[in-house]
Amino acid sequence: MELIWNHVLDWLSLLLRWGHFIVGVAWIGASFYFNWLENRLERITTEDSDVAGNLWAIHGGGFYHLKKYKLAPEQLPKHLHWFKWEAYMTWVTGFCLLCVVYYLNAEAYLIEGGEQSINPNLGILIGLSALVVSWAVYDLLCKSALINRPLVLAVLLFLYFSLLTYILDHFLSGRATFIHVGAAIGTIMVANVFFVIIPSQKELVSAVTQGRELQAKMAKNALLRSRHNNYLTLPVLFIMISSHYPFTYGHSLPWLVLATLSLAGVFVRHYFNIRHLPGAKNLYLLAGLAFLLVSILLTAPLSFRSEQQQAVVTAQIFPIISQRCSSCHAEQPTQPGFTAAPAGMVLQNLDQIERNMMQIHQASVLTKTMPLANLTGMTEEERDLIDQWYKHSVTGLNE
Ligand code: HEC
Structure with a gap:
């Protein structure tokens, strides 16, 4: 019976991981594409046009011609495509995977073994709280006056996540700590879609259908949250593969390794976001690579430096x-x-x-x-x- 149960669990884990990967690619892929589109749009500067810009592209053997409206078309098209199920399903599959891999087998994977080990159920509670609390903290910060000071907001969020890693590491195993920080950031990204971006788009659509005035502020807020998601993407993607690299989460200062790697991701992302603009953008790429180098040095094996070893065969x-x-x-x-x-x-x-x-x-x-x-x-x-x-x-x- 136990053999069958383990076989079922193995398959559940395989299918969830595969599914999580597939919907994640669809979500991040679309998100990168629209971000790219927004950056590369050929802007139309004439006042009287209701079009903000357009863009030509060639792909898969055909020409595409897209345009973006300043606010909205006068009439809604018959088919309007939304992008939301990719995001929701990424969260659902990710959460189920978290349960199957870490919570069903909490004793082995979630908590740190040994004498100081905590109760597995407490570990699960701590893990789940990390997801909820992180969204609450982030959402509160975004609803405060800090939303107009992006740099301060970014620094605060960075400190928050480093602190979260530091705290979780005291209760959970290294692997589980990283995965929970990743799941917390992922939860923020999906909650941004669910609670802010999609509602604002629904409002946009209903305003157009009812011929009401459009609320530019709501649309601006949605764009901002979507930008936040963009910057969170590379750190999250690293965390999702981190369990293959014990020298990262198993470091004596795991929060520091995660912090430097995340900064590398954010700076590289920023470089790609502004690559098309004039100005000194290469500095951001260099900063990203510098943080990568710091991460590599941080995790260098100490044993290379020690001498006098007793021969053990x-x-x-x-x-x-x-x-x-x-x-x-x-x-x-x-x-x-x-x-x-x-x-x-x-x-x-x-x-x-x-x-x-x-x-x-x-x-x-x-x-x-x-x-x-x-x-x-x-x-x-x-x-x-x-x-x-x-x-x-x-x-x-x-x-
Ligand atoms: C009770 C069973 C069990 C015992 C005993 C055990 N392992 Fe493992 N080991 C596992 C499992 C399960 C995995 C796969 C974990 C995973 O997928 O992350 C694993 C994975 C590994 C890996 C790959 C780690 C990675 O993240 O790629 C190494 C290396 C390893 N074990 C070494 C050892 C060594 C060395 C010992 C003895 C000191 C040992 N194991 C004892 C169950 C065990």
Whole structure:
């Protein structure tokens, strides 16, 4: 029964992840496209035209001619296309994935194992609160006078998210911390669509149908929130793939790594947003690359700098790996609930252990995410020995 249940969960996770990815691409793709359109529009400056600008494009073997109205056409067209389901479905699939991966198995993935570990249900509560509180904080800031001071608003939001990462890291595992910050930002983006952008567009449409005066302020607000979403995109996309990179979330200062990587994303995004304008835009690209460089340096392995290592050979590590890891990481795992080697990593002989040296070191020494929830009871001494084994081999390779 348990085998079937695990198979169902695996498939649920696969389908949700795949679906999340597909609708996410559709949403972000459309959002990037319209942002690009807005930036590249050939503006019409004559006063009497009700058209703001137009644009020619060629794609998929055909010419396209688009135009944007200053406010609205006199009459609504028969077919008006909206873009909202992509955004909503990205949130729905993402939230379900969060539940399947992190909440159904909170003990193993959501919370940090060990003595100071919190109750898994408390972990879930903290995770969910992060989503709700983040939207409330952001929305309040946007409704305050700060909306007219974008730079101050950006700095405050940046500080808020760094603080959130710092706090979550005290309760949740590194992976779960990053994913929850990403989910919080994603929730803000979708809530912007749901609570601000779509209602303002509905108002625009009903004003045109009823021949009422258009509320320019509402449209401006929607455009602003959509711009915010644009700047949040690159940091969120990094976070969504971060679970593949334990050296980011497993760093001793994870909030700092996330902060520098996010700044890199925001500056690069800004560069692409203003690339078509005259002026000193390359500075923004350089700033983005500088933050990227800082992130790379921050996460550099300390072991490269340490000297004097005691020689520990793989044969000394073998019994530890066999005892602590191979019940799961085997061709045929003996750990209940496992039908194949997790992450495709088989650790049953010296050769396999040496080939995966870096990952073994990362998972069992740097991030301590392995053994999973320390189910096999690995000791600190054993972790130290793996550390020495790795460092000795690394310095050996450098000679
Ligand atoms: C109880 C089962 C279990 C044990 C014991 C276990 N692992 Fe894992 N391991 C997993 C699972 C499940 C994954 C996949 C996690 C994921 O998808 O993020 C994994 C993934 C990994 C990865 C890939 C990590 C990544 O994020 O790419 C490494 C490396 C790893 N384990 C090393 C080890 C080492 C070294 C040990 C022993 C010290 C160990 N594991 C013990 C279950 C286990």
